[in-house]
Amino acid sequence: MNNLEIPTNKTPLLGVDSSQSLNTSPSCSTFLPEEDASTCPLLPNTPSPPPQMNFNDPLTPNILNENCSQPGTDDFVNDNPRAADRAAEEDTSSCSGSSGCIDGQVVAGTTTVFNPNVYQHFGKNDEVIPESETQLHAHLNLPDSKDVPxxxxxxxxxxxxxxxxxxxxxxxxxxxxxxxxxxxLPKTCNPKTVWYEGSVFYEIHPTRFPDSNVDGFGDLRGLADRVDYLTKLGVVGVRLNSIFPMKNSPNHFQNITSLFEIDDVLGNHTDMINLIRIFHKNNLSLVLDLPIYPFMTKLDPVTTTIEESTKHPMIIEQGALRVSRAPLETNKLICALKMWIECGVDGFYIKGLENMYEDPLLLPNIRAWKAVIGDNRILMVNNQLLENVKQPLAEEIVRHVDLVDIFIDVTNSTQQIAKQINQHLNGVLKPGNDAAFIQWSIGGVSEHETQKSYELTTNGTLAATLMSLMLPGTPNVYHGDGNNEGKSQQQFSKAIDSQQWHSSPQTNTENGLNNSSRINPDDLDTITRMITLRDISPSIHLNKYKKKDKYESNTSAMYHENGNILILVRWYPRRNTFASISNFGITNITMDLTNFFYSGQIMIGGEAHEKIYFDRFEIGPSKTIVIKIDK
The missing domain is CATH 1.20.5 (Single alpha-helices involved in coiled-coils or other helix-helix interfaces)
Known part of the structure; x- marks a missing residue:
């Protein structure tokens, strides 16, 4: 022993008697069941392998079996993996019953598993894996476990x-x-409106429209033949004047004899139903005028409730419509409304109520009429009725009607026109939840004042029409030859087809019409573009906007000190502002409007999208220009 008391002899501290019979071949390397506790003989308090027991340490795969090639041979020196594989195959055939076999099944391929000089080639059972020019077999027959998902x-x-x-x-x-x-996705994001609100109606006297039988009088079939003209114009509906039998047809059109029949000059019920069907096919609505006065001098009582009033069946016999009245219904007008509703009529203009404003049954009848008509159809009255009754009754009436017809006399001064527009927009018809829409008319077959409007020149008629299309509500464009009352049938029958709009300012001596009041064909395109602009612009077709839970009008009517200039301004939140400037005089006018606007683009009435400035704004006589104001 040295100074550190460490033995100096070369006696090994631990000796292991390795028998020659110990199987050292890595191809047969495995554990015995008794060796699960420990496999390392160097640890204390662990049993060592018993003598004469075959033991293969899996951590030392370089311990070779005597059946395998010994170190120093050419195969191992040259690291030949195929030689090791062949040795493993030979060893598997001789290890039956030895420690390399478990439960009598040969565990093949274990030699190559622990041989660092061998590339492993695994595959499915009995699958031959080619490598170069040799074929290797990998047998991995492992039992299935019950714990496999x-x-x-x-x-x-x-x-x-x-x-x-x-x-x-x-x-x-x-x-x-x-x-x-x-x-x-919609091309525009505009507020939704009812079909008649802000749209344009086209008023037609059927006898003054083209006829189909060449008898000189327009009829329902002739109107059906011109439906393409109406759709091209861009209107949403047609207001059809009186179609009922007249005592002196067609001159005294208001003096009717029935609310159920159709004048023979115009056609029959079959023609009417066919006309309505064609209109609906082309997305056009039909509003029918019912001139109840003087046919009725007082209103019938409402004898039944709305629930008790049953529909009246229609029977068409040889072109005539027969109505079977309900035994409990005695109100003639309610019966007529139900009959025409079944024909497909989309609305009614009750004319003559202004002559019955003192009738105590006025309000109950209006309520009953609207209940029968429903929400999807319109009920229209004249503004003269609202002016004749007291304001509380007028406010109640506008809650049960949809449209109120207001006539504008464009021959008045622009100051009077602006005042009239502002009064109606701030009166009982002020835009709101319960207020009816206004139908603006500058002409009509039933207005005596329309004769004045026909004294305008051709450009004056176009200027007035464009101005009316800028108004809030539902404008009404009148189509007719003029007021022919008092003319003979022979003179009336020679009236020029009003579908042919004339531009020459000459008077027809046969019917007394001033042809200069008609719109020429070139101006029809201007009206069509104006209607299209109105439809796509909320600033024009809407009559109000909401501000702090309160509805406000979006229209301002002004006049210039010149006296012939009328200015309408239309706006809507987060939309473009539009202004129409109308000159109803006979001379050119140059003026400074910078107090109102600075610049804009012409939309209608000039070169499209032309940039203009209002410091020296010039407008010709009898002309209306629609401008989009720059923000």
């Missing part, structure tokens, strides 16, 4: 295909949905 045995190949298919289909579906949503 069930999803291991699923058909994952089919699952992968289905998942890929559904993924691609989902991507395509999402892309198609996005494209369709973009395609279906």
């Amino acid at each position: 069930s999803f291991v045995y699923w058909n994952w190949k089919l699952i992968r295909k289905c998942s890929f298919f559904f993924f691609v289909a989902g991507v395509v579906a999402i892309a198609a949905t996005v494209v369709s949503m973009i395609y279906l």
